[in-house]
Amino acid sequence: MSEPRSGLNYRKAKFLTSAPKLKLCPPDNGREVAFAGRSNAGKSSALNTLTGSKIARTSKTPGRTQLMNYFNIEDSIHLVDLPGYGYAKVPEAMKIEWQKHLDDYLTNRESLVGLVLLVDIRHPLKEFDRMMVQWSIESEMPLHILLTKSDKLKSGVAKQALNNLRRELSEYPQISMQLFSALKKAGVDQLAQRLDTWLLADDDELEELEEE
Numbered sequence: 001m002s003e004p005r006s007g008l009n010y011r012k013a014k015f016l017t018s019a020p021k022l023k024l025c026p027p028d029n030g031r032e033v034a035f036a037g038r039s040n041a042g043k044s045s046a047l048n049t050l051t052g053s054k055i056a057r058t059s060k061t062p063g064r065t066q067l068m069n070y071f072n073i074e075d076s077i078h079l080v081d082l083p084g085y086g087y088a089k090v091p092e093a094m095k096i097e098w099q100k101h102l103d104d105y106l107t108n109r110e111s112l113v114g115l116v117l118l119v120d121i122r123h124p125l126k127e128f129d130r131m132m133v134q135w136s137i138e139s140e141m142p143l144h145i146l147l148t149k150s151d152k153l154k155s156g157v158a159k160q161a162l163n164n165l166r167r168e169l170s171e172y173p174q175i176s177m178q179l180f181s182a183l184k185k186a187g188v189d190q191l192a193q194r195l196d197t198w199l200l201a202d203d204d205e206l207e208e209l210e211e212e
Helices: 043-051 092-108 127-139 155-168 188-199 203-211
Strands: 014-019 031-037 068-074 077-081 112-120 143-148 175-179
Touching: 031 043, 031 092, 031 188, 043 077, 043 143, 043 188, 092 112, 092 127, 112 127, 112 188, 127 143, 127 175, 143 155, 143 188, 155 175, 175 188
Parallel strands: 031 077, 031 112, 112 143, 143 175
Antiparallel strands: 014 068, 068 077
């Protein structure tokens, strides 16, 4: 039997608020990790698996998340579900508006200490995914990539996809990655441990992580 992990209890997550733009987000103190991904990457399913509840809305219609949804873990510690991109059937003007608010949030939110990018393992990095990777590199923000829906591939094929991505991004030590399956609940502990390193590190440790 494996040793029980210690760290934040993500099953205590509670919905806090939704915000359409940065200035309407909760007070900018404490720490938060944001989850981003294309509309079909399984972002809400991953959050629900991590927290053990249906805290994030899932839908057969991709792109339903149109606000920044805040979930409280402990005092001043939050997870943030960012709007999905890709297949959302919304007017182009609205997509541009989302992009503007996302850029504002990523650039100016002081509480943000890490970003989780969800990518469907069956598809290469798309334009939005590469945009987030590039933003992480330029801002030196720690990034953790979840290759979701890993159960859809045979184990060897999934591991090969992970290794290929590791090689592609090997020169950027602030970027980490793993396999994840919400359906099989695989990779949940690994994700929680990564979040803990960002949300529980003291200020000096966090600065070191950002400078790696």
